Amino acid sequence: MLRFAAALVSIAAALSGARPPRVIATLDHSPIVVRLPNRTLGAWLVQPAGGYDAVFEIRSTDNGRTWTEPRPIRRLPDNEGTWAGPEPLAARDGRIHLFLLRRWKYTLGQRGEAERPAFDDYRGNRIDIWHMRSDAAGANWSEPREIWRGYTGALNSVLETRTGRILLPFSYHVQRTWRNRGAGFEQFTFFGAFNSTVLYSDDGGGTFHLSPTPLLVETPDIVSSYGAVEPVAIELKDGRIWNLIRTQRGRFYESFSADGAVWSEPRPAAILNSDSPAGLARTDDGRLVLVWNNCLRYPYAHGGRQVLHAAISEDEGRTWIGYREVLKDPKRNEPPPPGGDFGTAYPFPAAAFDGELLIRSGQGKGRTALVSLDPGWLYETEQRSDFRNGLEDWTHFGTKGVELAPHPDRGGEHVLQVARTSAEWPAGAVWNFPNGLTGTLTVRLRTQPGFRGANLALTDHYSVPWDKEDHLNSLWNIVLEPSTLTPGAWRTITVDWSVPRRSARIAFDGKPGPPVPIRRETAGANYFRVRSTAEGADPAGLLIEWVRVSTGRR
Numbered sequence: 001m002l003r004f005a006a007a008l009v010s011i012a013a014a015l016s017g018a019r020p021p022r023v024i025a026t027l028d029h030s031p032i033v034v035r036l037p038n039r040t041l042g043a044w045l046v047q048p049a050g051g052y053d054a055v056f057e058i059r060s061t062d063n064g065r066t067w068t069e070p071r072p073i074r075r076l077p078d079n080e081g082t083w084a085g086p087e088p089l090a091a092r093d094g095r096i097h098l099f100l101l102r103r104w105k106y107t108l109g110q111r112g113e114a115e116r117p118a119f120d121d122y123r124g125n126r127i128d129i130w131h132m133r134s135d136a137a138g139a140n141w142s143e144p145r146e147i148w149r150g151y152t153g154a155l156n157s158v159l160e161t162r163t164g165r166i167l168l169p170f171s172y173h174v175q176r177t178w179r180n181r182g183a184g185f186e187q188f189t190f191f192g193a194f195n196s197t198v199l200y201s202d203d204g205g206g207t208f209h210l211s212p213t214p215l216l217v218e219t220p221d222i223v224s225s226y227g228a229v230e231p232v233a234i235e236l237k238d239g240r241i242w243n244l245i246r247t248q249r250g251r252f253y254e255s256f257s258a259d260g261a262v263w264s265e266p267r268p269a270a271i272l273n274s275d276s277p278a279g280l281a282r283t284d285d286g287r288l289v290l291v292w293n294n295c296l297r298y299p300y301a302h303g304g305r306q307v308l309h310a311a312i313s314e315d316e317g318r319t320w321i322g323y324r325e326v327l328k329d330p331k332r333n334e335p336p337p338p339g340g341d342f343g344t345a346y347p348f349p350a351a352a353f354d355g356e357l358l359i360r361s362g363q364g365k366g367r368t369a370l371v372s373l374d375p376g377w378l379y380e381t382e383q384r385s386d387f388r389n390g391l392e393d394w395t396h397f398g399t400k401g402v403e404l405a406p407h408p409d410r411g412g413e414h415v416l417q418v419a420r421t422s423a424e425w426p427a428g429a430v431w432n433f434p435n436g437l438t439g440t441l442t443v444r445l446r447t448q449p450g451f452r453g454a455n456l457a458l459t460d461h462y463s464v465p466w467d468k469e470d471h472l473n474s475l476w477n478i479v480l481e482p483s484t485l486t487p488g489a490w491r492t493i494t495v496d497w498s499v500p501r502r503s504a505r506i507a508f509d510g511k512p513g514p515p516v517p518i519r520r521e522t523a524g525a526n527y528f529r530v531r532s533t534a535e536g537a538d539p540a541g542l543l544i545e546w547v548r549v550s551t552g553r554r
Contacts, residue, residue, distance in 0.1 A: 018376035021310075021326040024065055025370040031058065032348045033358050033370075034090045036138070041352060044086050044098055045070060052078040055086065055098065055132070055141075063352045064370055074132060074141045080104055087155040089166065094136035097205050099155055099168055100144060102128045127152050129170065133205045147208040148199055154346065156277045157232040162239065166201040167260040168208075169231035169243060178222040192219040192227020196245050200260050213263040215255055217247045220302075228253065228266060230277040236316050237286070244269065244278045248302045252278060252292075270523060271320075272296060272461045274303025279347030281357060283375055288313040291347035291359055294323060295462045297469055305343025306332050306395065307462050308361055311435070312378045321553060322378030323435035323460070323526040327361060327371050333397045342367060349373075381553075383433045386546040387414045393431065396465050400425035401532075401541060408543070418454065419541025420532040426466035427541065428531035435460075435526040436551025437499040442492060443528070443547045447480065449487040450540035453533040454480045458495060458504075458525045465531065475518055475525055476504045479533075480542070490545065499524055500554075524551070 031043030041060040046053055049072055056070035076083050086098035104126040129152060132144040151173035158168045171194045181187055196215040199208045219225030230246040243255040245266055252273050253266040272294055279291035291310045298304030308327040311320035327344045336342055342364035349359045357375060362368035385393055387404060394416070396402040401421035407413035420427040433441075441458065457474035471477050476495060485491050496512075497504035499522060503515040528547060532538055 018380060019372070019374040020377055021371050021373045023327070023369045024372050026330075026366065027360070027362075027368040027370060030346075030368055031360065032086075032088055033064065033350045033352075033360060034088050034096075035351060035353070036090055036096075037094075039353050041350075041358070042088070042090070042096070043067075044073075044088055046076070046083045046085060046100065049075070052076065053083045055100075063354065063356055064358050064372070074144065076100075076144060085155060087158050087168075089158045089160060091160050091166070091204070092164075093204065094138060095204065096134040096138050097158070097166065098132050098144075099158060100130045100132070101152065101155065102126075102130050102146070104128060125151055129155070129168070129199070131205060131208070148210070153194070153226075154230055154277070156230045156346070156348075157234070157280065159233060159235060159241075161235050161241065161260060164202070164204070165260050166205060167233060167241065168199040169196065169233045170199065171196045171226075171229040171231065189218050190222050191216040192225045192248075194227040194229045196228040196231040196243075196266075198231075198233070198243075198257075198260060198263070209261070211261050211263065213257075213261075215243070215245060215263060215266050217245060217249070217253045217266050220248050226275075231255075232278045232280050233260075234280040234282070234288070238316070242280075242317060244271075244280065246273075246275065246277045248275045250274075250296055250303065274298070274305060274345075275301040276303075276305055276345040277347075279349045279359065279361070281349035281351055283312075283357070284351055284355065287375065288317055289349055289357060289373075289375065289378075290317070290320060291326070291349045291361070293343075293345055293462075294460075297463045297467055297473070300336065301343070301345070304462075304464065305329070305345040305363070306397075306464070307432070308344035308347060308359075309432075309462075310349075310359075310373060310378060312375055319553075320523065321435065323432075323524070324378060325432045325462075326359065326373055327369060328395065329362075330367060330369075331364075332395065337364065340364060378434075380434050381436070381551045382549065384546065384548040385431060387416055391416070391429075394429045395462075396429040398425075399427050399429075399465050401427045401539070402429050402465070405543065407545070416544040417541060418530050418532060418544070419448070420452075420534045420536075420538040421541075423537040426532070427538070428465035428467075428529065430462065430465050431528045431547060432462070433526060433528065433549045434551050435524040436497075436549075437524045437553055438497065439525060439549060439551035440494060440496050441525075441528060441547065441549040442494045444490060444492050444545040445542055446490045446545075447482075447485045447487050447542045448540035450538070451480075451482055451485075451487055451542055452535070452538040452540070453482060454542055455529075455531050455533050456480065456493070457527075457529040457531075458497065459527045459529060460522045460525055462527060465529075467529075467531070470529055470531060473520075474529070475520070475522055476506070476516055477519075478506055487540075497525060524553075
């Protein structure tokens, strides 16, 4: 079931002593990992077994590197419907709870974001939520039973609060269309076809109750947007529950609850995001880790899922450190598939052992991975790219003329060439670095004779290399016109930025210019972009010898 992959080691991580993220396995299935006693990890699968579906268990005693063969633990009812999931919870009393999805009279098939059902397509379809639990030894299992009936989507988190209450956030379909938007204020806008809510239990999963608070978020269109979907919740140290809700608005929305039953009205969070769910976990020492797709402006999933990011918080989610890429789509250099979901989304992070985090994420054949993350790597503040290890730390798919080229002055070395060699193709490249409220980025480059223009940008989110609106959504831009630099001469460009001061200074060969104001609100810079702005072909382009950055959190 597991195919092991080699890790790529960054120079910065090696120097700091922190291990960079590494894919320790690619997965044929999508198990969600939880920590069990005796340094054991567990995960559960739904698989066919002799004409019926069954729940299988796998375990690992080496932090997810190897796993046991799947062992059947419970046959599922084999009358109408098919099964998916489960979402596991290892409770403090030793019981393991599994929440399953049962598709009943389901006619929609396996659809991706490209085949979102029309509003009327949901009629007659159900995806119900079922529950089963083990005994305190984790050995014997109850019969699965239905705890909610309707149409839900993916289950993305479950938790047990310090009071022992079990919370299962989920979203559900409602009969809401633009023609039938609702009453009151809902008549003036549109909240999509889904609400979010929570099921809760105060008796260890014996009975479940539905929150009286439906959670709604406005949509950016009236045809394809879901609304508030796939919520992910975690308990904060002050006892409140924090709920991050997937939306189509370019950011998460958040809701809070004192007890997990009654929730505040969702409000926009400061965390940018494509139309994709979050993953939340805690380290053993209590820090929060967020895993998500900090991606914007791409047709698929309202921003894309080409890269997955992680950040860590020491103040319960008020500020975040890192914003670093932990997984790239392994098939990003291929055109996307014509149907079905793809990319790095749907992260399920879990604290393993020895301070390590494991993240299961990804969608599509050959794209689901188990990633090992050392939280210390998120604290790094320096990074350099000099292309000795190729272009693995850059993304440049969907372009032509962006490639390694021999260094014009140093034999055996390489530089990054960004040249629009064909008018039919864009040319651009994107590089992620540790987030900084302050920082210094330096790039050494030269334009080639015949160069026809480029834009360099610092920004706080990922977008595809050819994004024509990157300069409108960046924090700072450096516009390189053909007359800006002498062709054929190496130049050093430095950007010293400060978000608190809301400005940056840009220096050419050590000569700073006047302060340049920040373009918008941000939590810091974490991306460097270079894109050809030539009208038509520019086979000359520019060469980048190296880029380095040092960032600060104050």
